[in-house]
Amino acid sequence: xxxxxxxxxxxxxxxxxxxxxxxxxxxxxxxxxxxxxxxxxxxxxxxxxxxxxxxxxxxxxxxxxxxxxxxxxxxxxxxxxxxxxxxxxxxxxxxxxxxxxxxxxxxxxxxxxxxxxxxxxxxxxxxxxxxxxxxxxxxxxxxxxxxxxxxxxxxxxxxxxxxxxxxxxxxxxxxxxxxxxxxxxxxxxxxxxxxxxxxxxxxxxxxxxxxxxxxxxxxxxxxxxxxxxxxxxxxxxxxxxxxxxxxxxxxxxxxxx
Amino acid sequence: xxxxxxxxxxxxxxxxxxxxxxxxxxxxxxxxxxxxxxxxxxxxxxxxxxxxxxxxxxxxxxxxxxxxxxxxxxxxxxxxxxxxxxxxxxxxxxxxxxxxxxxxxxxxxxxxxxxxxxxxxxxxxxxxxxxxxxxxxxxxxxxxxxxxxxxxxxxxxxxxxxxxxxxxxxxxxxxxxxxxxxxxxxxxxxxxxxxxxxxxxxxxxxxxxxxxxxxxxxxxxxxxxxxxxxxxxxxxxxxxxxxxxxxxxxxxxxxxx
Numbered sequence: 001x002x003x004x005x006x007x008x009x010x011x012x013x014x015x016x017x018x019x020x021x022x023x024x025x026x027x028x029x030x031x032x033x034x035x036x037x038x039x040x041x042x043x044x045x046x047x048x049x050x051x052x053x054x055x056x057x058x059x060x061x062x063x064x065x066x067x068x069x070x071x072x073x074x075x076x077x078x079x080x081x082x083x084x085x086x087x088x089x090x091x092x093x094x095x096x097x098x099x100x101x102x103x104x105x106x107x108x109x110x111x112x113x114x115x116x117x118x119x120x121x122x123x124x125x126x127x128x129x130x131x132x133x134x135x136x137x138x139x140x141x142x143x144x145x146x147x148x149x150x151x152x153x154x155x156x157x158x159x160x161x162x163x164x165x166x167x168x169x170x171x172x173x174x175x176x177x178x179x180x181x182x183x184x185x186x187x188x189x190x191x192x193x194x195x196x197x198x199x200x201x202x203x204x205x206x207x208x209x210x211x212x213x214x215x216x217x218x219x220x221x222x223x224x225x226x227x228x229x230x231x232x233x234x235x236x237x238x239x240x241x242x243x244x245x246x247x248x249x250x251x252x253x254x255x256x257x
Numbered sequence: 258x259x260x261x262x263x264x265x266x267x268x269x270x271x272x273x274x275x276x277x278x279x280x281x282x283x284x285x286x287x288x289x290x291x292x293x294x295x296x297x298x299x300x301x302x303x304x305x306x307x308x309x310x311x312x313x314x315x316x317x318x319x320x321x322x323x324x325x326x327x328x329x330x331x332x333x334x335x336x337x338x339x340x341x342x343x344x345x346x347x348x349x350x351x352x353x354x355x356x357x358x359x360x361x362x363x364x365x366x367x368x369x370x371x372x373x374x375x376x377x378x379x380x381x382x383x384x385x386x387x388x389x390x391x392x393x394x395x396x397x398x399x400x401x402x403x404x405x406x407x408x409x410x411x412x413x414x415x416x417x418x419x420x421x422x423x424x425x426x427x428x429x430x431x432x433x434x435x436x437x438x439x440x441x442x443x444x445x446x447x448x449x450x451x452x453x454x455x456x457x458x459x460x461x462x463x464x465x466x467x468x469x470x471x472x473x474x475x476x477x478x479x480x481x482x483x484x485x486x487x488x489x490x491x492x493x494x495x496x497x498x499x500x501x502x503x504x505x506x507x508x509x510x511x512x513x514x
Contacts, residue, residue: 008345008346008347008348009348010295010296010348010496010499011499013496013499013500015498015499015500015501016495016496016498017290017292017493017498017501019290019455019458019460019492019493020286020289020290021458022283022286022287022290022455022456022457022458023280023283024456024457024458026279026280026283026284027283027284027287027452027453027456028313028453028456029277029279030277030279030284031313031316031449031452031453032277032313032316033274033276033277033279034316034318035274036318038267039267051511054507054511055507055511056285056288056289058504058507058510058511059288059289059291059502059504060448061291061293061451061463063465065503067504067505067509067510069510070510070511070512071510071511071512072512072514073511073512073513073514074514075513075514076514079514085424086424088265088424088426089265089424090265091265091266091267112505115505116503116505119503119505120503125500125501127500131499163468163470163471167342167343167345167346167468167471168468168470169345169466169467169468169469170468170469170470171465171469175433176432176433176436179433179436179437180436180437180440180483181465183437183440183441183444184440184441184443184444184485184486185444186441187440187441187442187444187445187448188444188445188447188448188463189448190445191317191444191445191446191448191449192288192448192452194318195284195288195449195452196284196285196288198276198279199279199281199284199285200279200281201276201278201279201281203276206318206445208320208428208438209426210426211420211424211425211426211427212426212427212428213420213425213427214420214424219514226437228441229441235276236274236276238273239267239270239273241272241273241274242267242268242270242272242388243270243272243382243384244272244274244382245316246322246373246376246377247315247316247324248324248369248372248373248376250311250312250315252324253315253324253326253327253328254308254311254312254315254327254328254330255327255328255329255330256330256332257329257330257331257332257333257336257476
């Protein structure tokens with residue numbers, strides 16, 4: 001919603017972060033060699049590596065920086081066995097060394113916005129008023145959908161009429177939009193996690209074929225939390241890749257207009 | 258939905274793809290130096306580089322390999338100007354050299370499943386029957402929600418009862434689930450795109466603050482297509498980064514259970 005007023009101009013900031021030069025071949029290798037692995041060896045994932053990969057996941061961009069994600073690294077042996085079952089016993093889960101449940105939170109934005117403001121207030125660098133007011137005023141307006149989503153309906157109504165003549169942001173104005181919003185940001189971090197595992201010498205498989213209801217109960221998650229995907233990790237077995245990567249022709253998906 | 262029967266065991270395949278060794282430091286630099294850039298210089302993005310980054314985006318994992326994504330690289334000058342306005346005129350768009358509209362498709366899975374089957378049928382390698390039958394039988398059951406989502410309601414009902422005693426996949430059983438599903442996969446590719454741009458020496462900014470209705474009209478998109486995000490690209494200006502990356506404490510998001 002209306003980021004217009006605040007973000008139409010760059011606030012004066014005394015900060016610069018230079019772009020690093022990357023050896024792009026190493027990066028391309030990472031993306032190209034990441035495959036969804038269906039069978040892992042018995043080799044362990046180093047605890048330190050796993051933690052570093054999870055930390056790298058959190059560096060993905062996040063919508064309004066509201067960090068609506070959570071990553072449950074399931075280590076308890078009995079919970080891990082349960083989780084494998086809840087992933088329908090598929091080999092990508094049952095042979096995995098580690099399993100991470102990636103959770104999208106539609107319900108933590110308010111608390112996180114507060115913490116962000118408090119971080120800004122305690123920061124040595126001066127944060128522009130416009131940014132503070134974005135988190136204090138715009139964020140609650142934008143992400144709150146009200147009881148039964150009624151405030152969302154109201155917003156949709158207002159934005160519809162505003163939008164007849166003016167360029168107008170349209171989402172999120174429903175609980176469905178909030179789900180999309182939270183899953184989208186969480187997926188950005190999931191991709192970071194899978195690529196990081198690859199760069200660290202491991203492999204992964206993202207799984208959506210699972211019993212989300214049982215997994216939520218296992219992790220004691222509230223209703224505003226949704227399972228985005230479960231990511232398994234380990235070293236690929238020789239029969240871990242089903243076959244050559246199959247993508248339909250890229251002209252189908254990349255369109256120049 | 259039920260991937261159980263087919264994917265509970267790895268089909269016999271005569272295929273191996275060895276894991277590549279990556280210089281992980283280059284990868285970590287890529288993730289760490291990717292920032293959301295609010296202001297770009299006038300330096301161009303090489304056409305070839307942009308295309309390669311878009312191709313790398315398509316190597317992200319995709320749910321059931323159904324490739325429910327599209328990337329509109331808007332090059333036409335007048336459309337580009339329109340698009341900048343529809344991104345609320347924010348500097349991350351108005352100063353961008355290139356703009357890509359990343360689109361989540363809830364409505365292309367049927368056609369894509371057909372093409373995948375036809376690819377398999379024409380393949381030199383023998384594809385296990387179970388895989389073919391997955392695309393022919395399970396995919397239509399799993400992703401079809403019916404008129405007004407009524408088949409989804411029916412599925413939810415069945416799965417609820419099945420789920421009382423048995424581990425049971427739960428989604429997608431509504432149009433909202435289909436939106437989540439399509440956006441999630443598209444976001445995985447979006448993260449690939451942004452990281453690829455960084456590795457190629459460029460920068461990016463993902464934008465959700467935009468008029469999705471006007472952008473859909475601009476690109477002539479059908480109702481089953483949704484704007485996931487708009488990604489701008491270019492080289493960062495010295496005032497392109499707002500400030501140090503702010504992430505709340507990682508213990509808040511990474512939970513060992």
